[in-house]
Amino acid sequence: MGWHGVHPSLGLFAKAQGCDLLNEATPPSVAIIFSGRDGLRTVPNSIFLRRPPTQRKKFPSPGGHSRFNQSSTRGPKLPNSVFCLLSSEFRIPPTNRAYNSCVYGALIALLLLRLCISVCDAQPLTGFFAERKQMVEEQLLAPGRDIKNQRVLNAMATVPRHEFVPKALEKFAYVDGPLPIGYGQTISQPFVVAFMTEQLDPKPTDRVLEIGTGSGYQAAVLSRLVTEVYTIEIIEPLAKRAEADLKRLGYDNVKVLAGDGYRGWPDHAPFDAIIVTCAPDHIPQPLVEQLRDGGRMVIPVGALENQQLYLLQKQGTKVEQQAILPVRFVPMRRSP
Numbered sequence: 001m002g003w004h005g006v007h008p009s010l011g012l013f014a015k016a017q018g019c020d021l022l023n024e025a026t027p028p029s030v031a032i033i034f035s036g037r038d039g040l041r042t043v044p045n046s047i048f049l050r051r052p053p054t055q056r057k058k059f060p061s062p063g064g065h066s067r068f069n070q071s072s073t074r075g076p077k078l079p080n081s082v083f084c085l086l087s088s089e090f091r092i093p094p095t096n097r098a099y100n101s102c103v104y105g106a107l108i109a110l111l112l113l114r115l116c117i118s119v120c121d122a123q124p125l126t127g128f129f130a131e132r133k134q135m136v137e138e139q140l141l142a143p144g145r146d147i148k149n150q151r152v153l154n155a156m157a158t159v160p161r162h163e164f165v166p167k168a169l170e171k172f173a174y175v176d177g178p179l180p181i182g183y184g185q186t187i188s189q190p191f192v193v194a195f196m197t198e199q200l201d202p203k204p205t206d207r208v209l210e211i212g213t214g215s216g217y218q219a220a221v222l223s224r225l226v227t228e229v230y231t232i233e234i235i236e237p238l239a240k241r242a243e244a245d246l247k248r249l250g251y252d253n254v255k256v257l258a259g260d261g262y263r264g265w266p267d268h269a270p271f272d273a274i275i276v277t278c279a280p281d282h283i284p285q286p287l288v289e290q291l292r293d294g295g296r297m298v299i300p301v302g303a304l305e306n307q308q309l310y311l312l313q314k315q316g317t318k319v320e321q322q323a324i325l326p327v328r329f330v331p332m333r334r335s336p
């Protein structure tokens with residue numbers, strides 16, 4: 001497990017809380033951040049630790065891995081806004097210069113850390129970041145909801161949903177329900193987005209097709225979890241707006257097409273997974289054909305009052321399907 005530089009999401013997390021990333025060095029050295037968020041523990045490919053102040057003088061351990069490990073959390077605790085992130089390849093020869101400068105660097109960083117503790121602690125968790133945290137805890141982790149996939153939960157905690165709703169509805173962005181996005185369409189309820197994403201079982205190497213871009217929010221969530229997202233929206237102004245929003249927010253592994261998603265996107269097929277966020281009255285055959293062998297599709301099917309969300313698994317020429325949730329999506333339109 002190597003760590004090279006600071007994971008971009010870490011910077012975003014720190015920033016979202018009005019905190020500073022103090023040190024952005026690469027291994028062998030240490031990055032120390034201020035954060036009020038336990039969620040940072042899950043930054044990929046990193047070790048994320050809480051460090052007690054009593055251990056400060058021992059840092060770093062000569063000639064070996066850092067002493068900062070899970071067991072070092074005994075003793076008086078730092079305020080929970082202080083975390084330490086460091087490379088698992090933290091190995092420094094005891095006598096060389098690099099080692100010494102690393103020690104001094106770390107000590108200076110710790111001094112700065114000390115200076116800033118009070119500032120960060122004084123700041124309550126507010127704004128959209130806090131609302132997202134609350135959304136995850138109360139809507140996704142709640143009993144009966146039970147979203148379990150940690151990567152999905154992280155994406156939901158990171159993607160700024162308020163950026164995908166009309167400005168006038170921004171303050172409702174994290175409520176437990178869908179919201180209008182114009183042109184008679186809606187952005188799905190956060191739980192439904194998380195549930196469908198979890199059912200899709202996205203892998204980091206996947207290429208995913210979405211039918212029904214809408215606001216672009218579902219595509220943004222997926223883009224944090226897979227290599228590439230292709231998304232099709234039949235209402236052209238919505239497609240254009242979502243494309244612009246995704247670009248503005250830096251989701252550059254998402255490609256948007258204005259068109260009829262019933263036909264899929266043959267140029268980029270086959271897809272590892274397909275997610276459909278509007279409801280056809282039957283499963284479109286072109287989408288089944290554009291799913292790779294072993295691929296998964298999540299799709300609502302049926303009339304408005306009687307829709308079921310289906311999970312499909314393609315195995316050779318066979319397609320297994322199971323109904324997983326009663327839902328209510330806007331109907332899939334067809335272009336002439």
Ligand code: SAH
Binds near residue numbers: 185214217260330
């Ligand atoms: N996933 C969206 C919400 C989707 S709402 C989000 O995260 O915001 C469903 C969307 O499907 C609507 O925008 C609607 O215009 C679109 N849609 C309906 N029929 C379609 C079709 N045949 N092809 C592509 N998009 C379609």
